[in-house]
Every structure is written in C-alpha cells, then in structure tokens.
Amino acid sequence: MLAKNTQVKCGDCPIRHRAVCARCETDELERLEEIKYYRNFEPGQTIVWSNDKMDFVGSVVKGVATLTQTMEDGRTQMVGLLLPSDFVGRPGRDGSAYDVTATTQVVMCCFRKKPFEKLMADTPHIAHRLLEMTLDELDAAREWMLVLGRKTAREKIASLLAIIARRDPRPDLPSGIEASFDLPLTREAMADYLGLTLETVSRQISALKRDRVIVLDGKRHILVPDIGRLLEEAGDDSDGGYLV
Amino acid sequence: MLAKNTQVKCGDCPIRHRAVCARCETDELERLEEIKYYRNFEPGQTIVWSNDKMDFVGSVVKGVATLTQTMEDGRTQMVGLLLPSDFVGRPGRDGSAYDVTATTQVVMCCFRKKPFEKLMADTPHIAHRLLEMTLDELDAAREWMLVLGRKTAREKIASLLAIIARRDPRPDLPSGIEASFDLPLTREAMADYLGLTLETVSRQISALKRDRVIVLDGKRHILVPDIGRLLEEAGDDSDGGYLV
DNA sequence: CGACGTGTTGATTCCTGTCAATACTCGTGG
DNA sequence: CCACGAGTATTGACAGGAATCAACACGTCG
Structure with a gap:
C-alpha cells in the first residue's frame, strides 16, 4: 500500500509546469526533492479519509481521484475531480474536509506537510502558485454550482x-x-x-x-x-x- | 454613484481583524491606506459585471452582496454570498467571472488593483491571508455543492x-x-x-x-x-x- | 458454472416546476 | 386622502422530470 515508486527527478516530471511547483527555481526544486516521495493507489482505494489528520500534501501525477462528501443517510456528492497536476491537501489545516479516493490507478507526489509549510513560508513562488491554483479551483467549483443548481x-x-x-x-x-x-x-x-x-x-x-x-x-x-x-x-x- | 465615503482609519475598521488585511503590520496598513477608497452601493446596484474588466479589488465592509452566474436563457444561480470582511476580485486576473450585486446597502473598501498586486508581491502577510480566505471560500463552495446536488x-x-x-x-x-x-x-x-x-x-x-x-x-x-x-x-x- | 460488479431499461411515484390568481406593502401622483 | 402600479410574497391546480423500485444483460473472476 505504501510502496514507494521510483522517484522521478522534478525536472523530468510530466506535471512540472502545471503543478504547485510550476514556478519554482532550480534551488527550490532541490528543496522540494528532499521532502517528496511517491505513492501509488489502486482504483477504489481511499487516499485520505474525511476529517482524518493529513501528514502530507501533494500533487496527482497520474490517474484520476475524486473528492466526495457523504451525509449520514448515505447520500453522497462529489465536490471535486482531481486530474494530473491537481493539488491535494490544505497547508495550514490539519485534515481534509472530504474523502479523497482513487478511481483509477493513481500516482501521487507527496510532500511531508510540515517541511512543505516551511518551504511555503520561505519561498513566495510556491505560495503564489498555490493561490493561483486555489482560485482556479474556486472558479471550477462555482461553475459546477450552476450545473448542480440549474x-x-x-x-x-x-x-x-x-x-x-x-x-x-x-x-x-x-x-x-x-x-x-x-x-x-x-x-x-x-x-x-x-x-x-x-x-x-x-x-x-x-x-x-x-x-x-x-x-x-x-x-x-x-x-x-x-x-x-x-x-x-x-x-x-x-x-x-x-x-x- | 462613485461618491466616496468618509475614509475610516484601518485601525478603527470593523473588519480589521477578519478581512484580507487581518495579518498586516502597521507599516503595511499605512501602504494600504494610501491605495484604498470607499464606495457605497444601493440595494440592487451592480458592483461588477461578469466579464468586465475590474480595476479594483476590495472588501465588503458593511452590507450583503451576491455573486451570480446567468445562462443565456435567463436561468441564474447564485454562487456566493458576500458578507462583511469577504473579499471581492482576483489578483492576477483581469475581470470577474460573475456578476457582483449589492442586495442591501453596501460599503466596499476598494484597493486599486495594480498597487494592490504590487503590495501582495512585496509583503507575504496579505498573500498568505488571501490564500487562507480563498481556501475557506472553496470549502464553503464545496459544502454548497452538497446542498445543491443532494x-x-x-x-x-x-x-x-x-x-x-x-x-x-x-x-x-x-x-x-x-x-x-x-x-x-x-x-x-x-x-x-x-x-x-x-x-x-x-x-x-x-x-x-x-x-x-x-x-x-x-x-x-x-x-x-x-x-x-x-x-x-x-x-x-x-x-x-x-x-x- | 454461478456470483458479483456494472450498466441498461421499464413501470410507477412524487417532488418540484410551471402557470395563474390573489394579497400585502410602499411610493407616487391626482 | 385614496387610487394606482410596481415589487414582493403566498397559495392553488396541474404537469413533468427525475427518483424509486424492479427486472434483466453483460463481462470477469473465482
């Protein structure tokens, strides 16, 4: 389950220019390399449970994952579709508010949370890119509200x-x-x-x-x-x- | 329509500790003071049109505003409810993707966009707070997706x-x-x-x-x-x- | 083969939308 | 002062779209 993949050098990463690391300089990438590791997930496997403590954040490198919410009576609503380069986790928060589940084979590039947060504080490129991506996700969520509501x-x-x-x-x-x-x-x-x-x-x-x-x-x-x-x-x- | 209000010193502002400026130090507040101005809106008045170029960003100080999307045939979906301290506008983007409309009397604290973006680049406090607020909005939007869908x-x-x-x-x-x-x-x-x-x-x-x-x-x-x-x-x- | 997961299709129900009539509040102006 | 109209809200009758309940088809894997 935790089987680590062969690490890919960030420079060769397929999502290098779209993920949270997109704006990083070489030296920043080197610091990211130090705290990153790969994880694989099988279809159907849960990546994070809602309300669980998350000790990592990361990017989807390959595959598709979903964010879902479930009511007590079992009604469930998907609230996000994670494709390669999408970011998982919220720096500054303890846990995920949603279940994150792999729907296909998924490769995640994970960063240990604490060092990642430190890195964010040190280097503006990551924080800035993350803000940009979060604004895009917010737009996508609002677009989806129109679909759901009307x-x-x-x-x-x-x-x-x-x-x-x-x-x-x-x-x-x-x-x-x-x-x-x-x-x-x-x-x-x-x-x-x-x-x-x-x-x-x-x-x-x-x-x-x-x-x-x-x-x-x-x-x-x-x-x-x-x-x-x-x-x-x-x-x-x-x-x-x-x-x- | 553009009638400027009596400016309030940031230190006395009712949303001082919750808005995008919440983490600012005194010197940062002084720079914000320089680029800010107040605007009032009447109930029903449009604050920003969807796809219009926005030359400012800002915070709701008083009143309630809404974000809405409309389809060609007139179906409309509200995608956000803006209460005091909520932020309007997206640094780094040209326009709003939604109509922003005042539903009550609204007082906005506006910042000219270019200087605000510069200030964001210079001082980490504003960018960091904005990321935090955007993550909260994303959570709220996703919560709302469950309401709309299920x-x-x-x-x-x-x-x-x-x-x-x-x-x-x-x-x-x-x-x-x-x-x-x-x-x-x-x-x-x-x-x-x-x-x-x-x-x-x-x-x-x-x-x-x-x-x-x-x-x-x-x-x-x-x-x-x-x-x-x-x-x-x-x-x-x-x-x-x-x-x- | 039989069980299971996935997907399709049919019959019926029921929640919400649509169309319509009416009431209430608040300005405006005769 | 009251009539009038516009905007807002309530309620009823009815229709329709999606949910529900149910049967069945297909592919895979033990």
Missing part, C-alpha cells in the same frame, strides 16, 4: 462530458470525430458528481447516443462528432470560448 | 437559514428563542441561491413555519426556537460541531 439531467451529462473532453485532449481522431476520451468514472460516480441517480445517468447517456450527440465505443469510451453540438446540449455559451 | 427543497431552506444564523449571531433573544436574524435576501434571491423556484421557497418556508421549526416576524425576520431542530431539518450532522 441544469437538467441531459445538460448535466453533456456538461460533464464537455469538461472531460476539454481536460483530456487526444490527437488520434478518426475523421468525423472532434473529440475522443475514456470516462474515468463509473455511472454511479458520474451520478454522484452530477447530483443524479445512476439510472438517470444511464438513461441520459443513452438518449445522447440515440440523438447522435455522442457515439459510444464500449461502455466507457466516448466519441464526439461535433463539440459545438455537445456544448449546446450542455447549455453553455456556444460562442466557444473554451475549445478550438 | 438536498431536498426543505433541507435546502433549512441549510440556508442555518448558515445565515451562524454568520449573523444576535444577543437580544427573547426566552424560548435560540437565534434571530433578518433575511438579507428576497425569496427570489434565496431561490437563486438554492437552485429552486421562488414559489417552492415560499412554500417550504410556510411549511417550516407550520411545523414550528421557525417563527416569522414579518416576511423577513426569522426566529428559531431550537437550533438543533433546524440543523436536523438541514440534514446536517446534528452533533452540533457548528454552534453553541
């Missing part, structure tokens, strides 16, 4: 697909297909993200397939013939500020 | 009332009343916050009144005889981590 089931599904398509671009596209990606989530996880039931998710995916908005290749691989159409279905401003 | 209309209303009761405590309580506050929002604004229609909001408030969870004094003043009961109705963990 969109129909069909629009919710289309919004989720649009987000994943946006963050996971692929070059190898057959003609007549503008985007293509694997769903890293089960129907149930999608339901938890969207505030729906898994049956409704399944029905709406079928409906989008029937209406040719998407094409399925197996249960988990999605092809999008026309991204503009998908964004339209998502209820987003279709003047395409996002892609293309 | 709670029933009745639970949503109870959740909103609980939040306002928590942030606006009053000492002058008649016996048999554990909390008392004015609703700073119209039924429509509450609906936009909760992802409901104003009719449903009205009905659920009536239902909570009928069931003696709350007592109304006029349309806007709420009395809560039993806060535990309210939290229970909100679906929150009733072991009362919050109040009392």
Whole structure:
C-alpha cells in the first residue's frame, strides 16, 4: 500500500509546469526533492479519509481521484475531480474536509506537510502558485454550482462530458470525430458528481447516443462528432470560448 | 454613484481583524491606506459585471452582496454570498467571472488593483491571508455543492437559514428563542441561491413555519426556537460541531 | 458454472416546476 | 386622502422530470 515508486527527478516530471511547483527555481526544486516521495493507489482505494489528520500534501501525477462528501443517510456528492497536476491537501489545516479516493490507478507526489509549510513560508513562488491554483479551483467549483443548481439531467451529462473532453485532449481522431476520451468514472460516480441517480445517468447517456450527440465505443469510451453540438446540449455559451 | 465615503482609519475598521488585511503590520496598513477608497452601493446596484474588466479589488465592509452566474436563457444561480470582511476580485486576473450585486446597502473598501498586486508581491502577510480566505471560500463552495446536488427543497431552506444564523449571531433573544436574524435576501434571491423556484421557497418556508421549526416576524425576520431542530431539518450532522 | 460488479431499461411515484390568481406593502401622483 | 402600479410574497391546480423500485444483460473472476 505504501510502496514507494521510483522517484522521478522534478525536472523530468510530466506535471512540472502545471503543478504547485510550476514556478519554482532550480534551488527550490532541490528543496522540494528532499521532502517528496511517491505513492501509488489502486482504483477504489481511499487516499485520505474525511476529517482524518493529513501528514502530507501533494500533487496527482497520474490517474484520476475524486473528492466526495457523504451525509449520514448515505447520500453522497462529489465536490471535486482531481486530474494530473491537481493539488491535494490544505497547508495550514490539519485534515481534509472530504474523502479523497482513487478511481483509477493513481500516482501521487507527496510532500511531508510540515517541511512543505516551511518551504511555503520561505519561498513566495510556491505560495503564489498555490493561490493561483486555489482560485482556479474556486472558479471550477462555482461553475459546477450552476450545473448542480440549474441544469437538467441531459445538460448535466453533456456538461460533464464537455469538461472531460476539454481536460483530456487526444490527437488520434478518426475523421468525423472532434473529440475522443475514456470516462474515468463509473455511472454511479458520474451520478454522484452530477447530483443524479445512476439510472438517470444511464438513461441520459443513452438518449445522447440515440440523438447522435455522442457515439459510444464500449461502455466507457466516448466519441464526439461535433463539440459545438455537445456544448449546446450542455447549455453553455456556444460562442466557444473554451475549445478550438 | 462613485461618491466616496468618509475614509475610516484601518485601525478603527470593523473588519480589521477578519478581512484580507487581518495579518498586516502597521507599516503595511499605512501602504494600504494610501491605495484604498470607499464606495457605497444601493440595494440592487451592480458592483461588477461578469466579464468586465475590474480595476479594483476590495472588501465588503458593511452590507450583503451576491455573486451570480446567468445562462443565456435567463436561468441564474447564485454562487456566493458576500458578507462583511469577504473579499471581492482576483489578483492576477483581469475581470470577474460573475456578476457582483449589492442586495442591501453596501460599503466596499476598494484597493486599486495594480498597487494592490504590487503590495501582495512585496509583503507575504496579505498573500498568505488571501490564500487562507480563498481556501475557506472553496470549502464553503464545496459544502454548497452538497446542498445543491443532494438536498431536498426543505433541507435546502433549512441549510440556508442555518448558515445565515451562524454568520449573523444576535444577543437580544427573547426566552424560548435560540437565534434571530433578518433575511438579507428576497425569496427570489434565496431561490437563486438554492437552485429552486421562488414559489417552492415560499412554500417550504410556510411549511417550516407550520411545523414550528421557525417563527416569522414579518416576511423577513426569522426566529428559531431550537437550533438543533433546524440543523436536523438541514440534514446536517446534528452533533452540533457548528454552534453553541 | 454461478456470483458479483456494472450498466441498461421499464413501470410507477412524487417532488418540484410551471402557470395563474390573489394579497400585502410602499411610493407616487391626482 | 385614496387610487394606482410596481415589487414582493403566498397559495392553488396541474404537469413533468427525475427518483424509486424492479427486472434483466453483460463481462470477469473465482
């Protein structure tokens, strides 16, 4: 469970320019190297329990993880989707407010918390980058509030697909297909993200397939013939500020 | 519209110890004084338009403002409720992603953006406090995602009332009343916050009144005889981590 | 093969949205 | 002073979309 990976030099790290360390100078990277270690997680495995003390913070290097909240009666809501380069943990706080769970194989680059906090205090680059990333996450959370509060089931599904398509671009596209990606989530996880039931998710995916908005290749691989159409279905401003 | 108020010395400011300036030393406060100015807004007045260029950032000193997003067809979702000491604007970004609107009389303490960003770069106290506040806002946004995605209309209303009761405590309580506050929002604004229609909001408030969870004094003043009961109705963990 | 996890589809219920009528408060102006 | 209208709030009737309950299909792994 705690099996450490072969360490990757920060300079060679695939998320080097997007993660919390993006702005670091060489000497700062060296200090980060000293306090970092890798951890692997299997699909379904919990990375942090809500309200547990966290002794580390870190970045997702590979894979997908989720942040979820659960009510006493079992209703659960996903409140964040963590993709490579996303940051986990809150400097200055003891624990996580949410369950963090791996949905695929996940590689985390962890930093021991205390030294990381010290490093943050010493070097402005890390703190500054973290503020920037937190502001982005806040924007994403607020964007998601619109989805949860005001969109129909069909629009919710289309919004989720649009987000994943946006963050996971692929070059190898057959003609007549503008985007293509694997769903890293089960129907149930999608339901938890969207505030729906898994049956409704399944029905709406079928409906989008029937209406040719998407094409399925197996249960988990999605092809999008026309991204503009998908964004339209998502209820987003279709003047395409996002892609293309 | 731009009428400047009598400036208040930072040392005498009512939000001095909670706002973005909370950690500042005397000399930092002096630099803030130089770039700050007050602005008043009337109820209903827009403070910033979504996608507009913002040339200032600032703190709410008095009153209540809202952050909202609107879809092309008019559906709107409130994504933030700004109470005194809350921060408006995003250093490093050009504009606001949301409409910011005053719902009551609002006094804002504004800082010209460029000098404020410079000050942030120079002094770690402001940046650090801003990170802390942004992390809190992110938590609040995620908490709200659970409300929007998974709670029933009745639970949503109870959740909103609980939040306002928590942030606006009053000492002058008649016996048999554990909390008392004015609703700073119209039924429509509450609906936009909760992802409901104003009719449903009205009905659920009536239902909570009928069931003696709350007592109304006029349309806007709420009395809560039993806060535990309210939290229970909100679906929150009733072991009362919050109040009392 | 049978059990289990995952996903699809159908029948039905019910919560919330929609449409509509009415009440109340507060200015404004005749 | 009262009529009028605008904004806000309440309540009712009805419709519709998503939840619920349930059956079944598919793939994997023991």
